Amino acid sequence: MSISDEKKLDKDNTAFLVGVYKKNDEKEECDQLLEELEELMDTMGVEVAGKKAIRNQKPSARFLLTSGKAEELFHNAMEAQAGILVFDADISPSQQRNMERESGLTVIDRREVILEIFSQRATTREARLQIDLARSEYDLPRLARAWNHLSRQRGGANMKGEGERQFELDRRMVRSRISQLQKELEKVRSQRATQRKQRRKKPVPNAAIVGYTNAGKSSLLNCLTDADILADDKLFATLDPTTRRITLSNNQDLLLTDTVGFIRKLPHDLVEAFKATLEETVVADFLIHVVDASDPDALQQMETTFKVLNELEAGTKKTIIAFNKIDQVEHTATLASLRSAYPDCIFMSVKSGQGIEQLQERMCELIEHTLFDVELHIPFDRFDLMALIHRQCHIHVEKYEDDFIYVNCSAPTDMKNEIKDYIINDTLPNTNSC
Numbered sequence: 001m002s003i004s005d006e007k008k009l010d011k012d013n014t015a016f017l018v019g020v021y022k023k024n025d026e027k028e029e030c031d032q033l034l035e036e037l038e039e040l041m042d043t044m045g046v047e048v049a050g051k052k053a054i055r056n057q058k059p060s061a062r063f064l065l066t067s068g069k070a071e072e073l074f075h076n077a078m079e080a081q082a083g084i085l086v087f088d089a090d091i092s093p094s095q096q097r098n099m100e101r102e103s104g105l106t107v108i109d110r111r112e113v114i115l116e117i118f119s120q121r122a123t124t125r126e127a128r129l130q131i132d133l134a135r136s137e138y139d140l141p142r143l144a145r146a147w148n149h150l151s152r153q154r155g156g157a158n159m160k161g162e163g164e165r166q167f168e169l170d171r172r173m174v175r176s177r178i179s180q181l182q183k184e185l186e187k188v189r190s191q192r193a194t195q196r197k198q199r200r201k202k203p204v205p206n207a208a209i210v211g212y213t214n215a216g217k218s219s220l221l222n223c224l225t226d227a228d229i230l231a232d233d234k235l236f237a238t239l240d241p242t243t244r245r246i247t248l249s250n251n252q253d254l255l256l257t258d259t260v261g262f263i264r265k266l267p268h269d270l271v272e273a274f275k276a277t278l279e280e281t282v283v284a285d286f287l288i289h290v291v292d293a294s295d296p297d298a299l300q301q302m303e304t305t306f307k308v309l310n311e312l313e314a315g316t317k318k319t320i321i322a323f324n325k326i327d328q329v330e331h332t333a334t335l336a337s338l339r340s341a342y343p344d345c346i347f348m349s350v351k352s353g354q355g356i357e358q359l360q361e362r363m364c365e366l367i368e369h370t371l372f373d374v375e376l377h378i379p380f381d382r383f384d385l386m387a388l389i390h391r392q393c394h395i396h397v398e399k400y401e402d403d404f405i406y407v408n409c410s411a412p413t414d415m416k417n418e419i420k421d422y423i424i425n426d427t428l429p430n431t432n433s434c
């Protein structure tokens with residue numbers, strides 16, 4: 001029996017949310033995170049009957065909260081007629097077990113909520129495998145809890161021995177499932193790497209759209225291409241990267257990839273699980289970081305995205321920051337202060353189309369500085385050109401042949417005019433200047 005099966009038995013679909021903070025100055029962030037957790041519950045399809053931020057200076061090993069505070073909380077949840085208690089903080093398997101035993105409620109944490117949403121939304125094989133793996137790893141230390149539940153439901157001393165035996169069997173089964181999933185994922189990932197390599201051979205630069213969940217990434221890709229990707233006012237609408245070819249205003253082709261959104265406190269095993277998917281971000285020539293300007297939490301969300309990008313070692317990539325949904329920003333003063341704090345960023349609305357042209361122009365500029373692999377035959381007497389190539393390109397091979405110098409290098413797009421007559425393998429994209 002898996003924990004998810006056990007949840008299905010639970011008819012109660014109403015939750016009480018709890019945020020925990022240590023110092024007074026952490027209260028505001030705790031409240032914001034609780035609001036976000038409420039949106040996550042909505043995405044998951046669970047009613048929220050109430051929420052509470054609790055100051056707890058000394059976490060207890062047993063309940064996380066002190067006994068008095070925990071008692072009060074259980075009481076609040078029951079009064080609100082909630083059957084599920086959702087913690088915004090991470091709780092250990094034993095704390096979870098203790099609280100469930102004490103309160104009779106189902107107790108889960110933010111990590112489990114995100115895992116649940118991911119498993120509801122995953123459609124492709126790769127996403128399913130990734131989530132199954134994260135889920136199995138999450139469930140493993142919690143199997144004892146599932147068995148506890150069952151023995152409580154059925155009662156009896158015999159149940160205990162049987163439960164323990166079954167628990168051991170289950171544990172072995174989950175472990176072998178984890179290793180099987182890892183193998184399958186490895187296979188899918190190597191197929192993806194091959195596809196990416198093939199794509200890379202084509203002379204088309206690529207960019208990835210990244211950002212906090214619900215910022216408008218899929219809507220942007222839909223707007224720039226005629227892609228028909230689900231754009232939804234729910235968190236984590238996109239779990240799989242979708243790549244589309246677009247032609248910019250200067251006739252430059254570009255491969256644009258929409259990626260999974262980030263979120264604060266993204267469970268680490270999910271970052272790990274999605275690393276392969278997010279590799280699209282790592283191999284991109286540049287990034288478009290979409291920020292929802294209309295969200296009061298926009299700057300925090302931007303920070304989170306930077307943090308995840310750093311974890312993926314993509315933090316130093318060339319990036320266009322695009323503040324989206326400016327049509328929805330309530331106060332003009334907010335927009336004005338964002339504009340003055342971020343003068344080099346794009347301000348746009350995918351909905352109204354405002355700012356999209358500027359975004360395209362910025363993309364053209366970045367592409368001009370993108371490097372492309374090219375093979376050249378340079379005549380011996382073009383010392384000037386060789387000097388330029390040495391200055392501006394990454395040279396992979398340089399060989400003196402009978403009548404020319406053979407050069408295999410990565411050249412910036414804006415050098416095309418200087419070298420176009422000497423290209424033997426036209427891997428450079430067709431660019432005009434922007």
Ligand SMILES: Nc1nc2c(ncn2[C@@H]2O[C@H](COP(=O)(O)OP(=O)(O)OP(=O)(O)O)[C@@H](O)[C@H]2O)c(=O)[nH]1
Nearest residue numbers: 214215216217218219231232236237238261350351
């Ligand atoms: N008002 C307004 N709404 C927008 C704009 N751009 C996107 N939206 C809405 O914002 C919601 C989220 O858009 P998505 O494109 O799904 O966001 P996403 O970043 O792909 O979200 P995830 O896939 O969940 O990470 C949708 O309801 C869009 O219609 C905009 O410029 N203005």
Ligand SMILES: [Mg+2]
Nearest residue numbers: 217218237238
């Ligand atoms: Mg999306």
